[in-house]
Amino acid sequence: MTDEHGDEVGQLALMPGLERARATARETRQRAEREPEKRAADVASERPVARVLVDVPLAHLDRPFDYLVPAKLDDQVVPGSRVKVRFAGQDVDGFVLERVEQSEHEGSLAPLRRAVSAEPVLTPAVARLSEVVAARYAGTRSDVLRLAVPGRHARTEARETDLSEPAHPDLGAVRGLWTAYDGGPALVKALAAGQRPRAVWSALPGDAWPVLLAGAAAATHSSGRGALICVPDGKDVARVDAALTAALGKGRHVVLTADLGPAARYRAFLAVSRGAVKVVVGTRAAAFAPVHDLGLVAIWDDGDDLFAEPRAPYPHTREVLLTRAEEEHTAALVAGFARTVEAEYLLRTGWARPLAAARSVVREAAPRVDVTGATDRELERDPHARRARLPRLAYEAVRDGLEHGPVLLQTPRQGYVTALACDTCRTPARCTVCSGPLQLTAAHRPPSCRWCGREHVDWSCAVCGARGLRAPVVGERRTAEELGRAFPSVPVRASGGERVLATVPGEPAVVVATPGAEPVAEGGYACVVLLDTWLMLARTDLRTEEEALRRWLAAAALARGAGKGGRVVAVGDPAQPTLQALVRWDAAGFAGRQLEQRQSAHLPPASRLATLTGPAEQLTGAVDSLRLPPGAEVLGPVPVPPRGPARGQARGPGPGSARASPVDDREPVERLVVRVPRSRGAALARALVEMQGVRAARKLPPLRVQIDPIALE
DNA sequence: ATGACCAATTGA
DNA sequence: CAATTGGTCATG
Secondary structure (H helix, E strand, O other), X not given: OOEEOOHHHHHOOOOOHHHHHXXXXXXXXXXXXXXXXXXXXXXXOOOOEEEEEEOOOOXXXXXXXXXXXXXXXXXOOOOOOEEEEEEOOEEEEEEEEEEEXXXXXXXXXXXXXXXXXXXXXXXXXXXXXXXXXXXXXXXXXXXXXXXXXXXXXXXHHHOOOOOOOOOOOOHHHHXXXXXXXXXXXXXXXXXXXXXXXXXXXXXXXXXXHHHHHHHHHHHHHHOOOEEEEEOOOHHHHHHHHHHHHHHHOOOOEXXXXXXXXXXXXXXXXXXXXXXXXXXXXXXXXXXXXXXXXXXXXXXXXXXXXXXXXXXOOOOEHHHHHHXXXXXXXXXXXXXXXXXXXXXXXXXXXXOOEEEOXXXXXXXXXXXXXXXXXXXXXXXXXXHHHHHHOOOHHHXXXXXXXXXXXXXXXXXXXXXXXXXXXXXXXXXXOEOOOOOOEEXXXXXXXXXXXXXXXXXXXXXXOOOOOOOOEEOOOOOOOOOHHHHHHOOOOOOEEEEEOOEOOOEEOOOXXXXXXXXXXXXXXXXXXXXXXXXXXXXXXXXXXXXXXXXXXXXXXXXXXXXXXXXXOOEEEEXXXXXXXXXXXXXXXXXXXXHHHHHHHHHHOOOOOOEEEEEEEEOHXXXXXXXXXXXXXXXXXXXXXXXXXXXXXXXXXXXXXOOOOOOOOOOOOOOXXXXXXXXXXXXXXXXXXXXXXXXXXXXXXXXXXXXXXXXXXXXXX
């Protein structure tokens, strides 16, 4: 399978690496000139030059280098294959981008050292994608490729891949699934006809969205094209996987997730890259899957923070998929019960069209939502109710709901970084200059901004004008046991942290879950209670309200519709605008207002924002060397706030591809925020790449650069 | 990253 | 004046 290009190299083994490579190339050339017929034996006769992307971490080396293809490697060195080359005196991995007849390079060329395999793992489309994503996120192609191409597994590669049979989905039935949405059947028709509709889909509460997504994929598949669906976690992958099997039959799609393990992941990847299957569902790792003839990209619940890649250059799954939609001319679906501000932006710019049900249909499908204050504890004489510490309305809703089916209680997780808020109206306190969250750093100091560091001596609330500030108190934490004891006649099930339940049966039970871990109930929940809603609104993050509404809607959408008696009780301030959006079930209007706020506050997606993190003395030098585009604002640097706990299960770093973060988290670091109008985003990313390149050449420590980070605490 | 090279700086 | 250090440059 692999082959050492050893004969000449062996003789020259005592020479220093660079000289040896040079001498080898020179000799090859000289011999080719002396004896033209001999050249064919040494160097491939057709397209003897391979353009190779070398795997080195330096920004200024992120370009192809040319190598000669030895004749005996001719068969294996195909575009997209892995090779080993001598580069700057050491053996490094690389991908062959293309084979060409001539090199532009003036000097002599070194031969490829080794062909790792003939498997074309880097398709032209993904090579191009890595370039665009690297440019967008101020990173390098080799960093992106580490995310895009899974590690090789030789035994798996040696096995053949079965070609899937064409599917014959019932497109009439698929169109029937989508009739609740204006333009839904037309979307399915367009996908089946090979067109590329682009939509932001607001899913109806209670809808079997995995089935609808699978239908869209099947329609695309019937046009001879592939489809790629990304969902936040394994629980959702399983649901879409089952729906795809039902829509397409067995063996016509694959699941692609990082936690399959190296062999299974590579097997699924090869089935896709070899074109044997063209429909893929997976988590964020799947966004780069080399689907042949890609016709549709789809993302479910794009606000979920699991879509934010934690490894450099920190690309977001939604942005990767939308880039593919542009580059590969595909249809796109951005879907969820909620609507992100980024999705709203796609609608505002006309890039995508809304796909939603009529208001009357939504009202019927959504549960009735009530908000109740937290202080009402008239039932405290009842020993069961006292233990649960529930307001009366919530207690009664749970009690009544349990007569008709399971009841879900959503309790916020602990450990959010909380911001100061107005003492009177509880609006989070924001910096008047950069709209960052305010914090108290020391006694007898005025509050200061977490983003730009500015102190605010005479703060007053922008909403109500009051001058008092409060730090939201982390509420009473109630355990599943405590809540369950208030309803002793039914079983209690807990879901969250390490133990996440995917589904619960349709019989009466109290189900206590943390946000994101809510099980789906058979037949829907009779009642959903959202506890301590103010805690979710007290985070310092830049998308606090959006995130809170997304999580409430996700839980509330698991309840039965109002038509079937389903109801939701949220414990919080009824005047709070985010809770009002929940009551009206109006994620679209809410996203519109959030987008306007982001525009006036110069936050993404209206602006493009970059954070630079590193030792304080490095940051000042870095920002001086940065060629900022016009209209750039620099905030900070300020000390990095203590790290909040990461969401999701604590899994160890994946094998192979992990590269240590460029910034040592143990030493004290500071953070600087740069923001520019969105139209200058590309220029900002270029300036940051240039800065990293200069820093690398000067052997300065790299800084962590993040473009449009998902969270900014 | 790694190594090569040149220039400036340091030490006896 | 030699040895050492630091900045710059190229890597095919």
